[in-house]
Amino acid sequence: MFFSKIKENLKKTKESIDIKLSNVFANNKDINQIIDEIEETLILSDIGVNTSTKICDNLREGLKKQVDKSEKAIRELLKQEMIAVFDNVKAEDDLDDQKKVLLIVGVNGVGKTTSIGKITNLYKKQGKKVLLVAADTFRAGAVEQLDIWAKRTSCDICIGKENEDPASVIYEATKKFQNGDYDILICDTAGRLHNKKNLMDELQKMKRIINKNLPDIRKEVLMVLDSTTGQNGAIQVKSFFEKTDVNAIILTKLDSTAKGGVVFSIVDELNIPIKYIGTGETIDDIEKFDAKSFVEAIV
Template identity: 45%
Template sequence: MNLFDRIREGLSKTRKALGGSLGGLFGSFSRADEAFFEELEETLILADLGVETSLRVTEELRERIRTQKLKGAEEIREELKSILTEMLETGDRAPRLGTRPSVILVIGVNGVGKTTTIGKLGSLLKAQGRRVLFCAADTFRAAAADQLEIWAKRSGIDIVRQHEGADPAAVVFDSISAAKARGTDVILCDTAGRLHNKQNLMMELNKISRIIDRELPGADRETLLVLDATTGQNGLVQARQFKEAAGVTGIVLTKLDGTAKGGIVIAVADALKIPVKYIGVGERIEDLVEFDPRAFVDALL
């Protein structure tokens, strides 16, 4: 199954909901009047693009129809695809992993699929020929390291862990030491998801960052925020808070196969101007894929 087919399969619930509505809208299309734009806006909002983004899309489409003198349903539909694709082309989606080792910090609240994402991402990077090391720096959640160890065994990836309640920065230090000794390409670092207030989150991540800066000066680093697509607009609220607190460089959207509101991907990219780098489109280990805006919009519509 190629990338497009995997994304298409994972977006089946959203496509059925959004595609059905848009299919009816364009199927009965006669002209781009107010009734058309109102129905389009409502359809986009129901797909979880959010009010602001949906308004922006409809206004941009309205302007392009006017300036390009678009008339037919198919050319208007293609222009809608172009607008959505452009909204998703935010920043550099390629992970910065040029140094050995590079570091990926994975952050997000509990329950979004953070540890599972690390397992799948580790497998993806390994398949690309990189040597990966898991760092179990979520020492607060019971059995977080155990869960990551299961993924490590499943993927054939080394893991560094300590006891529950250990200092996360100490686990990061041990992981860097191990990575240097083993010639590791990428350290994939799990972090705590229950640091509810911004100050605690900042303190913990700053402590980890100081260790990385001291032990790996100049190393490439990504901070990936994992969001659960099924939480919709609540995920967008989380993303805003983490962006302010943690210097997020990319978004990973999980559980897209479990929602009929996959438009949240567009809402997040449009609102935060942070690139979506990976999406989760199923439960299999290979169902975390690098994000491709055009393939996503094509699969969506």
């Protein structure tokens, strides 16, 4: 059930990788040519040059050690090497009894607010009490959008007025969080362009307030990234990451792109784990990222 849903949602990326792979195995090529063509396929699927090369170098070494060089055996080893990319970079698991603050960041339109709605729903299903805070006070409509998700998931929300200093809304929210016996505080922020200094400063200010008012609570900065931007998105994460800490990535819109391979280069080159993947516009279109089921769905 779970497998078939993720397969369906990642269909475009699967088509991009799997169908090209089938061509690689056509016409009795020699093994070196097959591996070269696999590498080309991976690069063309937004996996990134460095990461594709690494996967294929390992594949070549692995195949030297085994007699079976059938398509089935090669695919199996390829999958293992693709899964291995994620071996050392895992998102922290949520510990059940821990209170937590999530700061959601990323450029406009990537899916921050939508992902917050979906994550809130996941926590609600676990019986957690969630408080949302609409700190995206720059854009008209942004606050109302989060408010709709708060109503949909029946949770409380702190709202700032349009153009109010987002830091002061965060301040109010940390106070409400302390006094209201909440488990999770989720902060929606404005689309932060890494090269806009005032927005980055704003983010640092929010973090300081959270650290000061809720010193003993675990904090996570989650960066939302739109997978349809492929390798450009990976560059976006990189420059953002150089300026602020990011604990993990939420990768959205995997349902509408063939560029899902970008997951590999983000994790491999930046060492940032993927925590959730977004696979549609409705409340249930989110999954905890799992390397094995992801790879099984696309190869």
